Amino acid sequence: MMQQHNYKKNLMMSGSAKGVLFGAVTVVMLAIIGSFFVPQPWLPWLDNLHWTVSSGASFILTWIGYRQAYPEQREPRRWFLLGIGSYFVGQLCWDIQSAIGWNPFPAPADFFYLMLGPCCILGLLSALKLHLSHAKLTAAKLDMAVMTIAVIGLILLIYLGRQSDSNALQLLVLVFYPAGLLSAACFALLLVPFLRLRLQWGWLLLLGGLALEGGIWMQWNLNVIDQVNIDGSLLNHVFSASDLLLGLGAMHWMATSSSNHTYIRICQGIQRAIPLMAMLIAISTIYFMMMDTTTPIAKSIALGSCLSIIALAMVRQSILLAESERLLTAEQLIEEGQMRYQHLAHHDILTGLPNRLLFQDRLTHALALSARNNNRVGMLFIDIDHFKNINDSLGHVIGDELLVAIVERLKLRIREQDTFARLGGDEFVLLIEQLQNASEAATIASNLLEALKTPFHLSGNCEVVISASIGISVCPEDTQDATQLIRNADSAMYRAKDTGRNRYQFYTEELTQRAQERLMTESRLRQAIRDKAFVLHYQPIYTKGEDGGAPSIFSCECLIRWQQDDGSLIYPDLFIPCAEETGLIIPIGEWVLDHACAQLAEWDARLPDNTLSMAVNISARHFCDANFVMTVHEVLKRHAIAPARLIIEITENAVMDRMDIAIPTLETLVRTGVRIALDDFGTGHSSLAKLKTLPIHALKIDREFVKDIPDSTDDMQLAASIIRMAQGLHLQTVAEGVETQEQYDFLAQAGCDKFQGYLLSRPVTAEKIYTLLAASAELATA
Template sequence: MSRNLVARVATRLMETTASTVAAVNEQVLAELVEDLDIDAAFLRHNDHKVRVSKLVAFWPPRRDGSVPDWLTVAHFSSADPILSLCENGKKLTVVRPEPSEPTYARWVAGAQERWGLDAAKIPSPSAAAAPLISGGVTTGQLICMKFRRKKWRTDELNVIQTVASLLAQLQARITAEEKLRNLAEHDDLTGLHNRRALIAHLSERLAPGRPGPVPVLYLDLDRLKSINDYLGHTAGDWFIRTFAEQLRLKAGAKSLTARLGGDEFVVVPDRSMSIETAQKTGEELCTALRDRMTLGGHMITRTVSVGVAVGMPGRDTTSDVLHRADEAVLSAKRAGGNSAAVSSDDMSLQRLFRNDIELHLSGEIDNDALLLHYLPEVDLWTGAIVATEALVRWRHPTWGLLLPESFIGVAESANLGGDLGKWVMRKAIAEFSRWRSRGVGQNITLRLNVSPGQLISRGFVSSVAETIDEFGIDGGSICLEITERAVVRDIDTTRKTLEALKEVGVQIAIDDFGTGYAVLSHLKSLPVDTLKIDTSFVRDLGTSSRDLAIVRAIIGLAEAFDLQLVAEGVETPAAALTLMRHGCHRAQGYLLSRPLPGNAMESLLSSRWMPMPFLADSQALTSSTI
């Protein structure tokens, strides 16, 4: 029975996420109580900063169903002896208080009050407390209690100790994931949410079926540049932090408040609003944030411009609403600032562009208007070209050469993503095959982006297999890249598709890794070969300690799961050198090469190497670059 219990607990904890950990902890305690035939079990976590032990879960529940207040938060200096023993304890401890001790009376009274046990049925209370240990630190305790039997069998104590070890591992994993999530979601200077968190929140609010309209207030501090130029960036940073604190307070705890960077902020109120109500809210916020303050010995009037827009779930995209709000705040600033402006419907250029793209794209997929460019991937230590990523371009008759950001989103919304992706795959593999037939690119990998729609579409796996077979390419030289958010959109379908693709023989990479973070809990079960660190974490490496913290965490994940790692968007020597120092050696980005037409890429591949001029300064490699 004990072995079965431990096996069940281990299996359950492997599948636990931050959203389910509370319920799972309670389930584990319930199984301990039932399988070991004990009377109660408690799980506590330590907070060594303030020297307290916090109750996390308990079983069985109280008679009245309430959460107990008895020792919910207990200070180690004045707590029950069993908690004091476990503050820094490293071994399982059994406590059997004598009837003359205060602890005995307290335990009996607690059992009577919580579960209605008769004092006569509590002849000899005792407790076994196993510490939760992570990284050499006692992070909590698993406490099991008996009121009816004095003896603890060795096999019972072994089970309690083993389950405590499993719970400690779960606690450490959830803590690490929460830390990474917090780093990925918050702005370094102000502590507000960042752009990534804002996009995720707005995407959820604008999903079909959600209540609307969804208000968006885009704020831009007036005259921050003057403060930076005259008083310096330190004063400017203080000004921004002070403003952020007031904005969080005035916007309300339930609203999402984000800093996009510089002097730009966004507030998404927690309730739906008409455009008229949103305008009034923006005007009130503008007035509430107006203030006079002393900065560097100067009296400064702080004002803000506010742009107001609303989006309809299922109709408007996140980028649409943010763009309209941004246009509105620019209108407010052009009018002199210190005011709120509402987005109008006069966005003819943007809408014309989008409508034009959607109208013409379907007819261009099989024509010569689409073409491929290729972005090389390089080993930073040697300069060897190890892979190339196929990127689609569109020669538009009116707008000129369009990059994928201009039309991929439109293609997806118009259900053309599958056709476009199929064209890119077939075109790229055909060209890759021709290169190899001429003795070029024999040892490199061809990377192909897969859209979320493609990933879950019927017949996708067979289409990949047929295309590879048609052009005589070994599957191992093809790597399909899927975004992190696409992975978790339908995790069960995605897992099955990826497993089928692995049977075909292709490699799998998670693109833009770190922006979605929800894939962390599934990473161990997905057949993935490579993680690609998102550009947003790489761009400022060498100057941003927060980005470095996230990148180092991702590098650690890749090492733990034995995955290849590629950094995207390497644009500066500092970023490249920082990546190398911390163990990421494969990269792509404008520092190395811009995307190249097929013939230029073939020529580059024939040389097999790229110059690495930034490595010439060996002192820079060993410097204190962040």
Template sequence: MALPYTPLSLGRRIHEIHTRIVWCLLAGGVVLAGLVATDAQGVGFVQALQTWVQVLLLLAALATLGWGGRLLLQGSAASAFLGCPLWVCSAVVLGGFAVVLALPLRWSEPGSLPALWLELAVNILLSISLLIVSIELSSSSRRHRPGTAPGASPWLRLQSHRAVLTALAALALGAAVVAQGLVDLEGVRRFLVPLAMLVCCAWVAMQSRHFAGQSGRWTVLRISAALAVGAIAMLLGAGTRWALLVEQAAWSYALSVLALVLIMASLRHSLVDWASSHPARLQGEEWLEQAPIGVVRVDGTGAIVHANRTQLDWLGVPSLVDQPWTEALAPSLRGQAPDWLARLRAGQSLAFEQSIETPQGLRHFQTDILVAPQGRDAHAFMLLSHDVSMQKLMVGRVQEQQSQLVSLVSAIPDLVVLKGADGRFLHCNQAFERLVGLTHAQIIGRTTSDLGLQARMPSDWETDLRARNANTPVVYEETLQFADNGYQGRFEITKSAIRAANGEVTGLLCISRDLAERSRARKEIERLEFFDVLTGLPNRRMLMDRLEWSIIACQQRGTYAALLFIDLDNFKDLNDSLGHQKGDRLLCEVGKRLIASVRSGDVVARFGGDEFVVLVENLGAERAQAEAHVRAVVEHVITRFKQPFALDGQSHHSTPSIGVTVFGDHESLTVQELLKRADLAMYEAKSAGRNTQRFFDPQMQAIVNARANLENDLRQAIHDGELQVYYQPVMNGSGSLVGAEALVRWRHPARGLVMPIEFIDLAEQTGLIVELGNFVMRTACQQLALWAASASTQGLTMSVNVSPRQFHNQGFVDEVLGIVAQTGANARRLKLELTENLLLGDVNETVNRMRQLKEHGVGFSLDDFGVGYSSLAYLKRLPLDQLKIDRSFVSDVLSDVSDAVIVRTILALAQSLELEVVAEGVENSEQVDFLVSNGCKRFQGFHFGRPVPIGEFERLHSFPSCRPA
């Protein structure tokens, strides 16, 4: 978003437009003269061009005369023209008047005495006017410097200034020349007056550095430069037409600048007059009150007489009337108020930025202070403020981004240089500073030749030229030597031209990259691509490539090789107990031991996680010999693992499970098939008790395939409804039915009835047990709800087995309660049978879930009690209702004294804990008698009935059929 125009920025814009118009008019005159008046000697062209310049000169003179006269006639223009008194303006007007009189004589009587006199008068008047203006501006600038005491009146200051001597000397010289004019007026006009003008212009140029404002400085410099050009033309031209043409063009330009300044001064004066004569309109106009700029009017004493609504809203105050004018300034600027007030009373305008803390937060303003006399108050002024907070914010963000970009470029190890279109350095990073041995300040703004870097960068100039003319980046190589440490290397240098929207080249971007560094980076990339970052061993990708090559080599040579798949036992426990840092240390130490256990040509790779793979090659052409060699390697590895690993001063024991597969002898195998074989053998080793090895056997693959097929069939069975619920009766001591246990059976379409022992473990491992268990739970609860509808069966209980994975599932409690609610079953008649290995998990979580269900009436039974991990502490904590004595104790209770003692102990313990006991696996009446005699009241086993479908179950126990619809 563009910044709004201020009076000062608008003035600069008008000056820019004026310069372009003048040059266009002069260029247009040259073209016009060339078109309409050209002859062989070029005389007609010069005459036409001279006529054109004289017309421009006349227009500029008339504008100077007219606007200067208007300014003189305005009532209070004492400080309207460049901060100078009216007599300065009068001198300028007289100069314009002299030009207006001189031009007709130039046209009608060229070279006549009156024309020469008027030309002389014009030069003298313009020179003196320029001299006086520069003296006044210089004095005013010094007067308003901080710490400078105010001086006397302008006229007394002018008299006391040393430059007055120069002015008086110029006047005396002019008078002397006039006195001698009757003798040699031509010599005076051609030599003395131009020399005097050059001296005057030079002195003005020297004094311009003391001017306070840029606008006044450039105005005076432009006028003095134009007059100096005219004076030089008078000296060197010797009265030629071209000299006269240049002189008149210089006059035209100087007068056009003066006319422009007079126009701006007169317009500003008119605006001030209008403001002072219409204060009510300024205060009451709705447009001003609602204007997006802040307006504050101040009287000559420095008191605020009015502030518009925008200004008051910004400051968050109801009124500023009668407050000091400094209330409209930021606190940090109020110390400059006395100096600013003095400059305002001298007729100068001010422009600055300020930041003020407002109720809306910190805001930034562009403020202009203009002299605005009101009535008899000649020292009144106005403050106009524009809110530029958004622009400042955007600039701040851009600067922040630039700073971040500079920081980023500085941190790049490559040499980065930005040049301008002229070849000067605009920016460079620290790497380039190290190359040339210079600081950033010494480099910026200079060229390669300025810094004497041609020998260090011999191709720089030529490649800069190529890059400017090329549409694509220029890339070349060059040997560079660093000045700071003497390092010398081959660099790849890329130069790209930076172009503007119009295609013009505005700069060059040069990036130099060390080829040695690139080579190191390439090697590092290869290392990261093919080697494990933690252990430094070959990674999975490199292993796959090497294994593929090894398969081909074995096929071609007819030899054997072996693949060892090694997994660390219980590595997760180490990570959980000692932390990942020590786990990483262990992996590194394992890698070292494996390398020490094999030959130098064998490959030890980290496959991922805690898995390692060893490729043992060149085992000969006999399979038996190859297997024997590999067995020795494996035993050597296991032996080395028996030594503890030292991890930061602590000893840790770790064991491996190793799967081995031997391949070769023209076998056509893929890499994936080999890895799969070794992986299967490794899992067999883990199943065999860990810390051992197993060689791949084709039977392993058959088992795996059968297991995979069984898993697919089980998934399909759950989906197709092939699962059925069987019920086994639970009896009391008198032989009456008191409940049933729901047991799942799978009626396979091809294999027939499949018992749970064949698929429950698989379901547990694959997660299918959750869906399977929910099916059994829902079916059993539906049957329990049906039994509750009949008087003969409403007292029966239903026991349902729950696996550890199902119990620890996140939504288990909600799932059970939802099934009970949906089926309408009596939760108090439902018993969930838990196995003892469920207690291996978080006991607190287990107790919490059991209590949640217990609150809704659900009971719990501990299945297979006595063969698992139960302890008296667990029995005390768990909210159990029942214990089920494992069938392994009941089956030999009559023949094994130990089993009899265990059964009696369990019964006594349950009685002490007030728990109900169910004896499983009861197969004859003698076992029943023994159990009853020792206090057992619930029985389950083939003696009372096998698990059967619900129809047969109801028929066997002679009660009305109650089956789910």
């Protein structure tokens, strides 16, 4: 549609173009009519008049077309403009020569006239360069050379048969006039099969103008050789017509390829026939020149033309043959690439195992055969225990090397007819076809676990000992559905992890019930988010009193509760894991952040001197949310809370699992003034080297290290060590789960900065926090 629109727009003539064309046609017609009535001496002047007007109009039309051209049309039209402009300059030179009576041959006018043909050839050649490969472009140039040699040979045949006093230079100029224009016309014809050119008016007018101009110049030169007076003749009038055709053709030129399949096949056939046509031209040239017995040199010219045409045709065929071989090689490479693509599309890049897509296909096929032949199918879901720790501690390169080594070792324990696939990360599945009984699946799982017991020796003298958890599901006993079979094995694998890892576990109905409960919890959570069925409770965090005084409230940690229709509350440990798995923790976390800051703003409004900070727990999922930092900024701005009064609490494992994402996010928050606390410290797998790189302000000692104080000397030493380490890193410490006075006294004496637990306050409502703050304010002013 766009090409058709461009073509129609290209054919539309502006008002100025129409005026130029109408004026030129009028002058030419008047000059032609006048040639029948004026005396003989006036005829040369009339001829010069309509030649000058028509060539000038042609130049103006070409200039208008060049100015209106689309970018891809400009290069050809630029050459057309140069050629037609040179022709117009030649006509002006001829007018001056005629006026002063100076007509040598060749003259300056001849030089400019002769530029028309070569410039048009270069313009057509530039159109070819935009669309053809190097080999096809070379073939087109050779075809052009064949046509040019043939045209020159035929012109020489015609000219040499005439008796003339012309010297070699004059004969060369006489030949070059029609040869350049007719060669350009032949080149315009060649564009059709090579570009599969649509036969548009611009091309037809240009071709007609070049052919007519070349033919007229040939006849003109013959008349000059024969010394025939042609002033005011019809031949002279046709010059003006051909000039106007050239101008219109150059103005409307477009190289638009056809998409018609039949037309394309015809063009391809013509391309293949070009060498045969070249041979026919060579034979015709030989025949006509050999028939000329009056000019001895004609036979030499015939032989030279013939040999040149044959040589060029052979070179052309050699180039196209090489191009065909190159294309054949390219097709083979493409076919090989497609085969590699198919392999990569269905196999894991790292291990070479079938991927999820291929595994699903084979599983569907296996279940269909099982239903038809009443056979069992076993599904083993294999997960490497603690693989993330290996990746984090030794690096992903070693982790990948370990995965490859695991696969190579397990493949030695797997039958060829079974399918071993990698689903992603450290998760693998094994499809066992024609399983005899469940015990056979257990035996295979035991063999796989046994194979992994031997340590793996990796690069850099690294020795790694690993284990795996395997879940087993059997068809048809558990299910006959492919998706459900994988889910069942997955559930059984998680059960194996829960019961101690490094073991296998068969799927049971109990696991299905747990999965259904998770789905139901997810559905209810989504509804709770829509209904905003959550409330916040707040547990104060205290600083120790000065000089043995009573501790004072410093901040609050907000704790979410899920409120049921009957008014009862569900605590976070029962629904947050589901929210983490499903991603619902993102909207829940945003709700908590917004309501906590809103509550802090409300306390500020009721207690103008309030300096309480608010601690908000953030999930690891939030670090993967690109909008998290912006959300924090917007909430603080919306409620007019100073960033330093917001404490983001993030668990130790959440930071260590995704340090590449967590650290930049934490650094951005810290730069804005938000404070960061590392929650549940001591239960994760952080190292001192990693800890000192974290942009944090406080460590929260996990309750596991506090609950047995003072009964456990180990816990007392561990807690004291954490406090000393934090002090060495210039970090505040917050002890969680402080429930007895003995615990408080020990931790305070060890240098702990802040305390949180039932001894000081349980989580309470916002109103009770306000009462505590109001009481503290009264004591401070008393």
